[in-house]
Amino acid sequence: MISVDGRSPNHQPIIQVQNVVKRFPVGDGEITVLKGVNFDVMPGEFVTIVGPSGNGKSTLLNMITGIDHPSEGDVIVTGQKVHTLSENELAIWRGEHLGIIFQFFQLLPALSLLKNVILPMDFVKKLTPKERKERALHLLDTVGLADQAQKLPSQVSGGQQQRAAIARALANDPPLLVADEPTGNLDSETSDAVFALFEQQVALGKTLAMVTHSRSLAARTPRVIEIRDGRIYSDSKSEGVKWGGGEGVTLSPVHSSDRRSPTPSPVHLQK
Ligand SMILES: Nc1ncnc2c1ncn2[C@@H]1O[C@H](COP(=O)(O)OP(=O)(O)O)[C@@H](O)[C@H]1O
Numbered sequence: 001m002i003s004v005d006g007r008s009p010n011h012q013p014i015i016q017v018q019n020v021v022k023r024f025p026v027g028d029g030e031i032t033v034l035k036g037v038n039f040d041v042m043p044g045e046f047v048t049i050v051g052p053s054g055n056g057k058s059t060l061l062n063m064i065t066g067i068d069h070p071s072e073g074d075v076i077v078t079g080q081k082v083h084t085l086s087e088n089e090l091a092i093w094r095g096e097h098l099g100i101i102f103q104f105f106q107l108l109p110a111l112s113l114l115k116n117v118i119l120p121m122d123f124v125k126k127l128t129p130k131e132r133k134e135r136a137l138h139l140l141d142t143v144g145l146a147d148q149a150q151k152l153p154s155q156v157s158g159g160q161q162q163r164a165a166i167a168r169a170l171a172n173d174p175p176l177l178v179a180d181e182p183t184g185n186l187d188s189e190t191s192d193a194v195f196a197l198f199e200q201q202v203a204l205g206k207t208l209a210m211v212t213h214s215r216s217l218a219a220r221t222p223r224v225i226e227i228r229d230g231r232i233y234s235d236s237k238s239e240g241v242k243w244g245g246g247e248g249v250t251l252s253p254v255h256s257s258d259r260r261s262p263t264p265s266p267v268h269l270q271k
C-alpha cells in the first residue's frame, strides 16, 4: 500500500503522542501526572524513556498500550486512535500490533514457558496449533531457552523468565514492542543479555519503546526521551543533543530508521 504522497506507510510515525494530559482523581481533588506531552516515534526506532520515579513514565506507556486513556489529547499507535477502541477491539489490536514486556514478567505461573509463548497465538488464531507450537519453540530458541521450554516460570531464573516474556511478546510478530522497566528486576549481567535481545529485534526491524531506570542502558540506545514532572524535559532526537547520563558517552542523533532509509526527516502529519 502506498499513501497519497507516494511514500510507503512506513514513513508515518508508528507512535504519535499529541498534547497528552493525564489526571488522576485523588481524594477530593486530582493530580496532573502528564502535562502536555508530544512526540512521534518512527518505525524502526529504539527509544528509551527515562526520568525520576513517579514522574509519569508508566502512565505514558499505559497510554500507548491502551491500558489507560488520556484525559486530554490523542495517542495514535500503528494508525489507531488507541483510546477510541473498545476493550474487545483493544485486545484484538494489541494481539496483532503490540508486544508488551513488564518488569515482573507476568508469565502465567501454571503454564510452561512453551505454553506461555503459544497463548497469544491461540488468541489471534492465524496459525494452526502445530504451527503455533513450532513458532513458540523457535522463539524460545531465539532467546536461548530451547532447553527450558517445558519448565514452569517458577523453575527458571528471573532473567530466563524475562527472556520467555520477550519470546511471548514476539509471538504474533508485532511491529511494536513496549517495555516498562524490563531489566528493573534483573542483575546487570542478565540485564545486558535482555538488552542484547532488544537490540537484535530492532536490527530485525521492530520498533521498541522502553522505560528504563538504567542510565547506562539508555545511553546505549539511539534516542532518549527524558520525562520530568509530567513533561518532556529532553529528547535527544529533536535536540540532536548528547545524552550520556554523565558517563562520558556521546550519542549521535541518527536513529535506526534514518539508517535504513535516506528519506526526509519525519513530518508531523495534520489529521
Ligand atoms: N491509577 C492511579 N491513580 C492515582 N494516581 C496514580 C495512578 N497511577 C499513577 N499515579 C500517580 O502518577 C504518578 C506517576 O506515576 P508513574 O507513571 O507510575 O511514574 P513512573 O513510572 O515514572 O515511576 C505517581 O505520583 C503515581 O502515584
Ligand SMILES: [Mg+2]
Binding pocket: 057, 058, 059, 180
Ligand atoms: Mg513506572
